[in-house]
Amino acid sequence: MTVSDIQRFSVHDGPGIRTTVFLKGCNLRCRxxxxxxxxxxxxxxxxxxxxCVGCGACLTACPKQAHTITxxxxxxxxxxxxxxxxxxxxCYAHALVLVGRELTVEQVLKEVAADREFYDRSGGGVTLSGGEPLLQPEFAGELLRACKGQGIHxxxxxxxxxxxERVEAVLPVTDLVLLDIKMxxxxxxxxWTGAGNEQVLENARKLSQTxxxxxxxxxVIAGVNATAEDIGRIADFIRAFGNLLxxxxLPYNPLGAGKYRSLGMEQPRERFARPDRQTxxxxxxxxxxxxxxxxxPDGDRCRVEAE
Ligand code: SF4
Ligand code: SF4
Known part of the structure; x- marks a missing residue:
């Protein structure tokens, strides 16, 4: 399946030192x-x-004549x-970057298992992320099963x-779910995302009973949901969840703007901002x-720890 990245030594996607496997493709379109x-x-x-330094190497490399320099x-x-x-x-100038590679479960497992010593020492493991990992449910399920089979969290x-049903199918091989509630x-x-949240909230309720x-x-995005009312409503919704760790x-990261152009995608017209520390x-x-x-955690010295 298409894996966009495998990030080793991640510390933001669950407990301990982890390997995060990013599966390509998403079902939402968050602005x-x-x-x-x-x-x-x-x-x-x-x-x-x-x-681009205009060396022309891509012209000769491409079998489809997709590049031209005039x-x-x-x-x-x-x-x-x-x-x-x-x-x-x-392309030694790194003007061209291929995102995504087709990998089998065995290939990913091999990369993930290479760091098991670090998982064992830190209480870490593997995290499937994206995009949206459940866009490739069979692959996600098989990979989780294979990791668990090796004793990896x-x-x-x-x-x-x-x-x-798609969420439920992976639960027997999942030790932890990180779920998004945006508003x-x-x-x-x-x-803001192209889809309503009824299914998200219903699934969150069901998940809370497992x-x-x-x-x-x-x-958290200024101008979208960075208000006491928005966050308070989410907190009210999840406060009774017995399995909530x-x-x-997660403060909005404004660094993606140039990426849209690099992919030939239309840049969202809105300008989003990161909330300040005080907010x-x-x-x-x-x-x-x-x-x-x-x-x-926001990497900006604003750190409100879990109590
Ligand atoms: S895109 Fe890369 S390989 Fe192609 S001309 Fe520019 S620098 Fe050279
Ligand atoms: S990735 Fe696309 S542009 Fe690059 S060589 Fe292959 S077909 Fe050509």
């Missing part, structure tokens, strides 16, 4: 997405024209590209916007006021 290279399933080429500058015809990666391999990060208002959810531990996460606020602290306190544990 603020800062990883647009994860949206479409299947491998694809990113082009960063600013890095007096008018360089051009790339994406409709001809079959994502073979030959041009990216020979398993976690999956999902938006839960699926029929319950409680269905119309706002539809506006014995699989969960971490609920909210991407903690609630995590984040206030929101964390708002949620904590509901009697739940809250984490707010």
């Amino acid at each position: 603020w997405c800062h990883n647009p290279e994860m949206i479409r399933p299947g491998a694809e080429l990113q082009l960063f024209p600013d890095r 007096d008018g500058g360089r051009a790339f015809d994406r409709s001809l590209c079959v994502a073979c990666g030959a041009c990216a391999e020979g 398993t976690a999956i990060e999902t938006n839960l916007a699926w029929p319950w 409680m208002d269905a119309a706002a959810h539809r506006r 014995e699989v531990p969960i971490i609920v996460r909210t991407p 903690y609630y995590e606020l 984040l602290r206030a929101l964390a306190e708002e949620a904590r006021g509901r009697g739940i544990r809250v984490r707010c």
Whole structure:
């Protein structure tokens, strides 16, 4: 299946030191997405024209003549590209990057199992992320099963916007679920992500009745959901979940803007902003006021630890 990245020594996607496997493709279209290279399933080429030094290596490497350089500058015809990666391999300026590679469960397992010593020492394991890992449910299930079979702790990060059966199918091989609740208002959810949240909330309720531990996460974006009311409503919804380890606020990362152009995708017209530290602290306190544990790591010295 198409894996966009395998990140070793991750410490943000569950307990301990982890390997995060990013599966390509997503079923939602969040306007603020800062990883647009994860949206479409299947491998694809990113082009960063600013890095191009005009060496012409890609012209000879490409079997489809997708690249051209003329007096008018360089051009790339994406409709001809079959994502073979030959041009990216020979582009030493890193102006061309192939995102996504087809890997089998065995190949991924081999990479994941290489760090088991670190998992054992730190209480870590593997986390399936994306995109949305349940877009490739058979692969996700098989990989989780294979990891568990080797005694590796398993976690999956999902938006839960699926029929319950798809979520339920992976639970027997999942030790931890990290689930996103972005907002409680269905119309706002539809506006910002392209789909309502009824299924998400229903699945979250069902998940709360299982014995699989969960971490609920909210991407916090100024102008979208960075208000005491938004975060308070989510905290009210999850406060009774008996299997909730903690609630995590994830401040919006504004670094994805140039990526849309590199993929030939239209840039969302809205300009999103990261909430400031003071706001984040206030929101964390708002949620904590509901009697739940809250984490707010943002890598910016604002760290509201779980109590
Ligand atoms: S190989 Fe890379 S640097 Fe060379 S012309 Fe092609 S895109 Fe530009
Ligand atoms: S990925 Fe393959 S088909 Fe696409 S532009 Fe590069 S060499 Fe050509």
